[in-house]
Amino acid sequence: MLPMNGAESLVRTLLAGGVDTCFANPGTSEMHFVAALDKVEGMRCILGMAEGVVTGCADGYARMAGKPAATLLHCGPGFANGIANVHNARRAHSPMVNIVGDQASYHRPYDAPLTADTEGLARAASHWVRTSVSSASVGADGAAAVQAANTAPGRIATLILPADVSWNEGGAAAAPLPVPARPTVAMDALRATAQVLRGGEPAMLILYGQALSEAGLVAANRIAHFTGAKLRTPTQVSRMARGRGRVPVDRIPYLVDRALKELAGTRQVILVGAKPPTAFFAYPGKPSLLSPPDAVIRVLAGPEQDAIAALESLADELGAPKCPPIPEGAIKPQVLRGTFEPEAFAVTLAALLPENCIVAEDAVTSGRALFAPTFNAAPMDWLQNTGGAIGHAFPCATGAALACPGRKVVCLQADGAGMYSLQSLWTQARERLDVVNVVFANRVYRILYGELVATGAKPGRASNELFDLGHPELDWVKLAAGMGVEATRVETLEGFADVFASACDRRGPFLIEFRI
Ligand SMILES: Cc1ncc(C[n+]2csc(CCOP(=O)(O)OP(=O)(O)O)c2C)c(N)n1
Numbered sequence: 223m224l225p226m227n228g229a230e231s232l233v234r235t236l237l238a239g240g241v242d243t244c245f246a247n248p249g250t251s252e253m254h255f256v257a258a259l260d261k262v263e264g265m266r267c268i269l270g271m272a273e274g275v276v277t278g279c280a281d282g283y284a285r286m287a288g289k290p291a292a293t294l295l296h297c298g299p300g301f302a303n304g305i306a307n308v309h310n311a312r313r314a315h316s317p318m319v320n321i322v323g324d325q326a327s328y329h330r331p332y333d334a335p336l337t338a339d340t341e342g343l344a345r346a347a348s349h350w351v352r353t354s355v356s357s358a359s360v361g362a363d364g365a366a367a368v369q370a371a372n373t374a375p376g377r378i379a380t381l382i383l384p385a386d387v388s389w390n391e392g393g394a395a396a397a398p399l400p401v402p403a404r405p406t407v408a409m410d411a412l413r414a415t416a417q418v419l420r421g422g423e424p425a426m427l428i429l430y431g432q433a434l435s436e437a438g439l440v441a442a443n444r445i446a447h448f449t450g451a452k453l454r455t456p457t458q459v460s461r462m463a464r465g466r467g468r469v470p471v472d473r474i475p476y477l478v479d480r481a482l483k484e485l486a487g488t489r490q491v492i493l494v495g496a497k498p499p500t501a502f503f504a505y506p507g508k509p510s511l512l513s514p515p516d517a518v519i520r521v522l523a524g525p526e527q528d529a530i531a532a533l534e535s536l537a538d539e540l541g542a543p544k545c546p547p548i549p550e551g552a553i554k555p556q557v558l559r560g561t562f563e564p565e566a567f568a569v570t571l572a573a574l575l576p577e578n579c580i581v582a583e584d585a586v587t588s589g590r591a592l593f594a595p596t597f598n599a600a601p602m603d604w605l606q607n608t609g610g611a612i613g614h615a616f617p618c619a620t621g622a623a624l625a626c627p628g629r630k631v632v633c634l635q636a637d638g639a640g641m642y643s644l645q646s647l648w649t650q651a652r653e654r655l656d657v658v659n660v661v662f663a664n665r666v667y668r669i670l671y672g673e674l675v676a677t678g679a680k681p682g683r684a685s686n687e688l689f690d691l692g693h694p695e696l697d698w699v700k701l702a703a704g705m706g707v708e709a710t711r712v713e714t715l716e717g718f719a720d721v722f723a724s725a726c727d728r729r730g731p732f733l734i735e736f737r738i
Contacts, residue, residue, distance in 0.1 A: 225391050225392070226391070226393045226394075226395075227254060227258070227357060227388065227389050227390060227391050227392075227393050228254075228354065228356075228357035228360040228361075228383070228387045228388045228389070228390055228392070228393040229254040229255040229257065229258040229360075229383070229388040229389065229393070230258040230261060230262060230393055230395075231357070231360050231361040231364070231393025231394055231395045231396075232255065232258070232321070232360045232361065232363075232364045232381075232383070232388075232393070233255070233258040233259060233261075233262045233265060234262055234361070234395035235360075235361045235364035235365050235368075235395045235396045236265070236292055236319065236364055236368065237262070237264050237265060238365075238395060238396070238397060238398055239364070239365060239368035239369075239398040239399075240289055240368075240398070241289070241290055241291065241292050241319055241368055242264055242265055242266060243265070243266045243268070243283060243287075243291040243292070243624065243625075244259070244265050244266065244267050244268070244291065244292040244293070244294055244321075245268050245270050245275075245276040245277075245279045245280050245283070245291055245292070245293050245294070245621070246267055246268065246269060246270070246276060246293065246294035246295075247269065247270055247271070247272070247273055247275075247276050247294070247295060247296060247300060248294050248296060248323070249296030249297065249300065249323065249336075250296075250323075250385075251296065251297060251323035251324055251325060251326075251336075251383075251384075251385040251388075252294055252296060252321075252323035252383075252388075253385075254385065254388040254389040255294060255321065255323060255383065255388055256294075265292075266624075268624065268649060268653060269649065269652070270617070270645070270646070270649055271645040271648055271649070272303065272643065272645045273295055273300050273301070273302075273303035273304030274303060274304055274306055274307050274613060274617065274642060274643045275616075275617045275620070275643050275645050275646045275649060276293050276294075276295065276304055276617075277293055277295075277304035277305075277306075277307035277308045277311065277318070277320075277617075278307035278310070278311075278613070278614055278616070278617025278618050278620075278621065278643055278646070279291070279617045279618075279620050279621035279624070279646070279649070280292075280293045280307075280311065280316075280318050280621060281307055281308075281310055281311035281314060281316045281318065281614075281617070281618055281621060282582060282605065282617060282618035282619060282620060282621030282622040282623075282625070283621035283622065283624055283625045284311065284316035284317050284318060284376065284621075284625075285314060285316055285460060285461045285605055285618070285621075285622065285625075286461075286580060286603070286605075286621075286622045286625035286626050287625035287626075289317060289372070290316075290317035290318050290319045290368065290371040290372065290376075290379075291318070291319070291621070292319045292320070292321055293318065293319070293320045293321065294321050294323070295320060295321070295322045295323070296322075296323055296336075297322065297323065297324055297325070297336040297337075297338060297340060298322075298324070298336070298337075298338025298339060298340040298343050299336065299338060300322065301320065301322045301340065301343050301344060301347075301380070302338075302343050304320075305343070305346070305347045306609075306611035306613065306642075307611065307613075307614060307617060307643075308320070308347045308348070308378055309347055309609045309611050310607055310608055310609035310610075310611050310614050310618075311378060311609075312347065312348075312349070312377075312378050312609065313458075313460075313608035313609035313610075314376075314460035314461075314608040314609070315375035315376035315377075315431055315460060315525055316376050316378075316460070317371040317372050317376040317377060317378075317379075318371055318377075318378050318379065319364075319367050319368055319371045319379050319381070320344070320348070320378070320379065320380040320381065321381055321383055322340060322344060322380060322381070322382045322383065323383050323384075323385060323388065324340050324353075324382050324383065324384050324385070325337050325384060325385065326384055326385040326386035327355075327384045327386055327387065328386065329385075329386075330384075340353075340382050341353060341382060344380040344382060347378060347380075348377075348378040348379065348380040349370065349377040349378050349379065350366075350367065350370035350371075350377060350378070350379040350380065351379075351380045351381075351382070352366065352367065352380075352381055352382070353381075353382040353384065354381065354382065354383055354384065354387045355387065356387060356390075356392070357387055357388075357390040357391060357392040357393045358392045358393070358394060360383065360387055360388075360393055361393060361394045361395045361396035362394075362396045363381055364381060364396060365396035365397065365398060365399045366379075366399060367379040367380075367381045368398065368399070369398070369399040369400070369401055372401040373401060373402055373526075374402070374403075374404040374405075374525075374526040374527075375404075375431055375432075375495070375525040375526045404526060404527055404528040405526065405527050405528070406527065406528050406531055406532070407522065407523050407527050407528065407531070407532040407535070411521075411522065412522075412532065412535050412536050412539055413539065414520070415492060415520060415522050415536055416536060416539045416540050418490050418492070418518075418520065419445070419449045419451060419490075419492075419536075419540060420449075420540070421490075422449075422450075423489035423490050424452075424487050424488050424489050424490070425449065425450075425451040425452070425488065425489065425490035425491075425492060426451060426452040426453070426454055426485065426488045426490070426491055426492070426513075427442055427445065427446070427451055427452070427453050427454070427492045427494055427522070428454050428455070428456060428474070428491060428492070428493050428494065428496040428499060429442055429453060429454070429455055429471060429494045429495065429496060429529075430455065430456055430459065430460070430494070430495040430496035430497075430525070431460060431495035431496075431525055431529060432495055432528070432529040432530050433494040433495045433496075433523070433529040433530070433533060434455060434459055434460075434461065434462040434463065434471075435461075435463055435530065436463040436468060437530050437534075438494075438529055438530045438533055439463060439468060439469035439471065440469065440548075441530060441533035441534045441536075441537050442469065442471070442494070442533050443469040443546060443548060443549075444533075444537035444542040444543065444544070444546055445533065445536055445537050445540065445542060447542065447543070447546035447547075448537070448540055448541075448542035448543065448546070449540065449542075451490075451492070452488070453469070453471045454471060454472060454473065454474050454484070454499075455471055455472070455473045455474070455496075456473065456474060456496055456497070456499065457473055457474050457475065457476050457481075457502070458473075458606040458607055458608045458610070459473065459604065459605075459606050459608070460605065460606070460608050461603055461604070461605050462603070462604045463601070463603060464596060464597070464599070464601070464602060464603070464604045465575070465596070465597070465598070465599045465600050465601035465602045466597075466598055466599065466600060466601055467548065467601055468548070468597075468601060469548055469549070470548075470549055470550070470551045470594075470597035472593055472594055473593050474499055474512060475590075476502065476590065477672075478501045478505060478508050478509075478512070478676075479508075481499070481501065481512045482508075482509070482512060484512075485499060485512050485513045485514065485517075486514060487514070488513055488514060488517050489514075489516070489517055489518065490517065490518055490520065491513045491517050491518070491519045491520070492520050492521075492522050493519065493520065493521045493522060493523075494522045494523050494529050494532065494533060495523055495524070495525050495527075495529040496525075498511060498513070498519050499511065499512040499513050500512065502610060503673075505676050505677055505678075506677065506678050522536065550597070550598065551594065551595075551596075551597025551598045552594070552597075553569060553572070553594060553595045553597065553598065554569075554598065555569060555570075555572030555573035555595070555596075555598050555599055556569060556570070556573050557570050557573050557574070557715065557716065557719040558570050558715050558716075559714065559715055559716045560714060560715055560716075561713065561714060561715070561738075562588070562662075562715070562736055562737075562738040564587070564588055564589070564590050564591035564592070565591040565595060566715055567588070567591075567592075567715065567718075567736075568591050568592045568593075568594075568595035568596060569595045570715045570718065570719055571592070571595075571596065571599070571722075572595050572596045572597075572598060572599035573599075573719075574719060574722050574723055574726070575596070575599045575600050575602055575632060576600060576602075576630045576632075576726050577600040577601060577602075578600070578601060578602060578629055578630075579600070579602045579603075579629060579630040579631065579632050580602065580603050580605065580619075580622045580623075580626060580629055580630070580631045580632070581602055581603070581604045581605065581631075581632045581633075581634065582605045582606075582614075582615045582618040582619035582622055582631065582632070582633045582634070583604065583605065583606050583607070583615055583633075583634040584606070584607040584612060584613070584614040584615035584616075584618070584634070584635055584636060584639050584640075585615070585634040585635065585636050585662055586612065586636035586638070586639055586662075586668070586669050587636070587664075587668045587669045587672075588634075588636055588662035588664065588738065589634060589636070589662075592634070605618055605622065612636070612638070612639035612642060613639050613640065613641070613642025613643040614639070614643070615633045615634060615635040615639070615640070616633060616635055616640055616643045616644060616646035616647065616659065617643050617646045617649075618633075619631045619632075619633035619646070619650075619657050619659070620646045620649050620650050620653075620655060620657065623650070623653075623655035623656055623657050624653065624655065627656075629656075630656055630658065630726060631655070631656060631657040631658070632657075632658050632660070633657055633658070633659040633660065634660050634662070635659060635660065635661050635662070636661075636662050636664075637661050637662060637663045637664065637665065637691065637696060637698070638666070638667045638691055640661055640698075641691075641696070644701060644705075645705070647659065647701075647702055647705040647706075647707045647731065647733065648705040648706060648707075650707060650731035651705055651706030651707050651731055652706070654729075654730050654731070655730070655731055656729050656730060656731070657731045657732075658722065658725045658726060658731075658732050658733075658734070659702075659707070659731065659732065659733040659734065660718075660722070660733075660734045660736060661698045661733060661734070661735050661736065662736055662738055663696065663698055663735050663736060663737050663738060664738040665690075665691045665692040665695060665696065665738075666689055666690055666691055666692065667688075667689040667690075667691065668689075670685070670688075670689045671685075671689060698711070698733060698735035699711050699733070699735055702733040702735075707731045707732065707733050708730075708731075708732055708733070709732065709733035709734070709735060710732075710733075710734055710735070711734075711735040711737060712734055712735070712736055712737070713736075713737045718734065718736055721734050722734060
């Protein structure tokens with residue numbers, strides 16, 4: 223093989239490891255990596271016009287492709303700009319390989335303007351961080367990064383690439399490193415959980431990650447049907463198989479009082495890839511933990527373990543029937559009329575979602591009622607903002623569309639949150655992605671009024687100014703048009719139904735501003 227520089231060895235290593243998509247926003251320190259992308263065939267490169275778009279796309283891509291994309295980011299500040307959606311990806315257990323170009327090693331002591339504590343920033347958001355020290359080792363570093371990202375349950379790997387390490391000759395592409403299999407759940411843990419369920423105390427299984435795949439849900443349904451245990455998801459799911467024919471599992475409500483009510487009386491909480499049920503925030507006088515203080519919390523499967531096998535083995539251990547009926551959701555999808563109201567919108571959307579679509583949702587208060595009414599929608603996959611850093615649905619939908627070119631993507635985005643990453647629309651237009659974006663334009667940070675009251679305060683002049691998005695009004699039709707995405711405004715559910723149905727019938731990105 224001809225001699226190659228560090229950057230080329232890294233691109234070849236990534237490709238050998240199955241990483242063939244790179245979301246990027248490069249700068250000078252990444253020029254040799256970009257030149258290597260020009261030279262080596264096979265890496266799909268997608269420009270994101272803000273780092274939060276780049277990292278949010280990589281998250282959406284990973285959730286749907288089941289493998290990492292690479293990101294290409296510029297120095298400490300570029301990585302820092304992308305951290306919020308790296309954080310969301312981390313909470314979703316999405317695998318991700320961040321390549322962060324940085325100052326040449328000998329240039330660092332001069333403290334040039336973009337010099338920053340890149341490693342420190344990377345460490346704050348990544349499971350695995352390494353700075354490559356020589357061209358000869360970059361290939362091996364890249365292979366280790368891919369291995370780390372692919373290690374269950376899915377990890378954030380960040381490789382910092384000083385410019386001279388990138389451009390110096392002596393690079394050697396590395397073969398993929400083996401990825402450890404998901405550890406299985408020990409028989410003792412299965413038997414102990416079966417014992418608890420046989421005891422008949424009110425139990426709740428909280429399912430996350432793998433457990434929310436179709437196979438995981440089917441196994442969980444066997445257990446629930448046989449023992450009477452309730453099934454729930456955390457408030458936000460990374461990816462869940464939903465719709466007709468799928469096991470209808472509701473989520474733990476966001477509002478603490480409602481969540482406490484849901485979990486009241488539960489004596490046994492069984493975690494399957496999930497964390498203990500915890501409120502998003504502490505509020506004066508309210509508990510952090512949502513399960514009753516006298517409930518016992520047990521782990522059936524940790525996030526990195528094989529949750530599907532654990533659920534299946536537990537169902538077998540209990541002697542649960544193989545194919546119990548799958549419960550049906552209670553609410554019938556239908557197009558309703560009138561102005562926006564969260565539940566009526568959900569019932570209407572359920573009637574319209576295309577078969578096998580992907581829904582990316584960061585709809586905040588407008589999305590609170592979406593789960594139960596969409597149990598009887600067409601079968602689809604549902605992705606949510608798992609880390610609570612808002613501005614996630616636009617880029618997540620964009621990355622998901624790149625991962626699954628044959629599937630319609632429906633993006634449900636609150637307007638305030640949407641302003642964090644609206645540049646994703648430009649990427650959707652540029653890549654001609656099949657995404658129908660719905661923006662809930664209430665022109666206010668509505669949720670923050672509820673949070674203000676929940677913390678014991680009252681709205682006043684400052685809060686009204688800080689939560690208002692209406693002066694000037696955002697015009698989403700013009701914002702979308704300015705980025706090459708066709709858009710329409712609707713003000714009623716029936717108007718929405720018409721436009722949404724025709725947007726789903728055509729290909730390419732579209733945006734619907736739903737005025738609330
Ligand atoms: C990165 C980040 N910044 C700020 C917040 C705090 N925050 C949570 S919700 C919200 C406003 C959401 O408003 P909008 O998206 O318009 O939805 P609505 O409440 O109107 O439904 C803000 C600012 C956050 N969660 N994440």
